[in-house]
Amino acid sequence: MCETCGCAITPEIDYAHSDENVLIEVLQDLLAANDKVAAHNREHFDRHGVLAINLMSSPGAGKTALLEATIMALRDRYRIAVIEGDLETDNDAVRIRAHGVPAIQITTGAACHLDANLVHRALHDLPLAGLDLLFIENVGNLVCPASFDLGQHRNVTLLSATEGDDKPAKYPVIFRASDLVVLSKADLLEVLGDFDPLRAAAALQALGRDTPMIRTAARRVPDIDSWLNWLEVQLGAWRPSAHRPRSMIAASVGG
Amino acid sequence: MHELSICQALLRQVTQVAEGRGAGVVESITIEVGPLCGVEPALLATAFGILRAGGCAAQAALVIEETGVTVGCTSCGAQSQAAPNRLTCAACGGFRTRIVAGDELRLRRVELRAPESASVA
Numbered sequence: 001m002c003e004t005c006g007c008a009i010t011p012e013i014d015y016a017h018s019d020e021n022v023l024i025e026v027l028q029d030l031l032a033a034n035d036k037v038a039a040h041n042r043e044h045f046d047r048h049g050v051l052a053i054n055l056m057s058s059p060g061a062g063k064t065a066l067l068e069a070t071i072m073a074l075r076d077r078y079r080i081a082v083i084e085g086d087l088e089t090d091n092d093a094v095r096i097r098a099h100g101v102p103a104i105q106i107t108t109g110a111a112c113h114l115d116a117n118l119v120h121r122a123l124h125d126l127p128l129a130g131l132d133l134l135f136i137e138n139v140g141n142l143v144c145p146a147s148f149d150l151g152q153h154r155n156v157t158l159l160s161a162t163e164g165d166d167k168p169a170k171y172p173v174i175f176r177a178s179d180l181v182v183l184s185k186a187d188l189l190e191v192l193g194d195f196d197p198l199r200a201a202a203a204l205q206a207l208g209r210d211t212p213m214i215r216t217a218a219r220r221v222p223d224i225d226s227w228l229n230w231l232e233v234q235l236g237a238w239r240p241s242a243h244r245p246r247s248m249i250a251a252s253v254g255g
Numbered sequence: 256m257h258e259l260s261i262c263q264a265l266l267r268q269v270t271q272v273a274e275g276r277g278a279g280v281v282e283s284i285t286i287e288v289g290p291l292c293g294v295e296p297a298l299l300a301t302a303f304g305i306l307r308a309g310g311c312a313a314q315a316a317l318v319i320e321e322t323g324v325t326v327g328c329t330s331c332g333a334q335s336q337a338a339p340n341r342l343t344c345a346a347c348g349g350f351r352t353r354i355v356a357g358d359e360l361r362l363r364r365v366e367l368r369a370p371e372s373a374s375v376a
Contacts, residue, residue: 020369144257147293172340173293208342208352
């Protein structure tokens with residue numbers, strides 16, 4: 001039996017220990033329960049033909065501002081809804097609703113991330129049958145959200161120009177799990193002068209997935225064309241059968 | 256601190272295993288934690304110390320096996336050791352790899368106290 005990777009071990013095999021205690025090989029992912037609910041959520045999305053996008057970033061990177069600009073640009077062509085995750089307040093959901101699309105607020109209290117159960121509860125308040133596109137705005141945090149599959153089809157992580165360009169090297173798990181990285185507040189690059197987009201792209205590429213990075217500016221003079229193009233491609237390419245089968249980390253490994 | 260949520264999931268799984276075997280006392284729990292799973296082993300151990308109270312694992316030891324990162328190159332096929340933030344192929348420098356090892360977050364095994372010794376104790 002291979003002791004290194006457990007390749008010859010069948011799950012749930014018992015064998016006697018020296019002091020007659022029983023050792024049970026389990027070999028189960030600790031997030032198996034979450035992943036099961038996430039798969040259930042994904043079935044909901046697939047059945048209704050909704051493309052679900054998990055939007056992640058550190059606090060203040062501009063997730064809600066990007067969503068507001070996106071809704072204004074696309075609301076006449078696609079039916080959009082948003083699930084908002086925050087520790088406290090429904091401020092972001094109020095901002096989204098002001099643009100005439102449904103927004104469900106999940107207030108997590110002390111919890112630093114959304115999980116599949118929280119999203120599942122929110123789904124029951126959403127008119128899924130009448131939607132094309134669902135954004136799940138995760139809690140602002142570059143660590144914890146990376147571990148929890150929600151049932152989304154795509155992961156998008158924002159990296160704003162006011163942060164360090166070495167963020168992908170500092171938070172490899174979340175950036176590797178991303179299908180797209182959005183360099184937000186790009187109109188500030190010139191003003192700030194210390195964020196090098198090439199260095200950020202190199203740190204991202206070092207994570208071994210060749211993840212695309214695009215630039216957006218959502219305020220003052222909005223420029224989100226590359227983001228809208230990416231969304232259009234995803235909406236066009238997306239088929240219910242093309243969903244990610246396992247947890248977001250596991251899925252990103254093969255992707 | 257999502258380690259608390261993860262630890263709750265761990266204890267639920269362990270309790271299921273123990274109850275499924277009719278065992279009352281868990282002696283030890285072994286888990287595998289890779290650098291790319293997004294969980295900090297030391298924080299998980301702290302969470303375990305808090306959350307294990309009152310259940311079948313109240314006196315259990317938590318053994319954390321930390322794994323290294325190995326990537327496989329989708330271009331040249333080579334496998335190489337890697338740092339968590341340097342996951343490119345060490346052989347050809349390719350920018351597309353898959354994780355062979357290093358993203359584990361698994362309950363590996365549970366050690367249950369033998370029924371007779373449990374009754375003696």
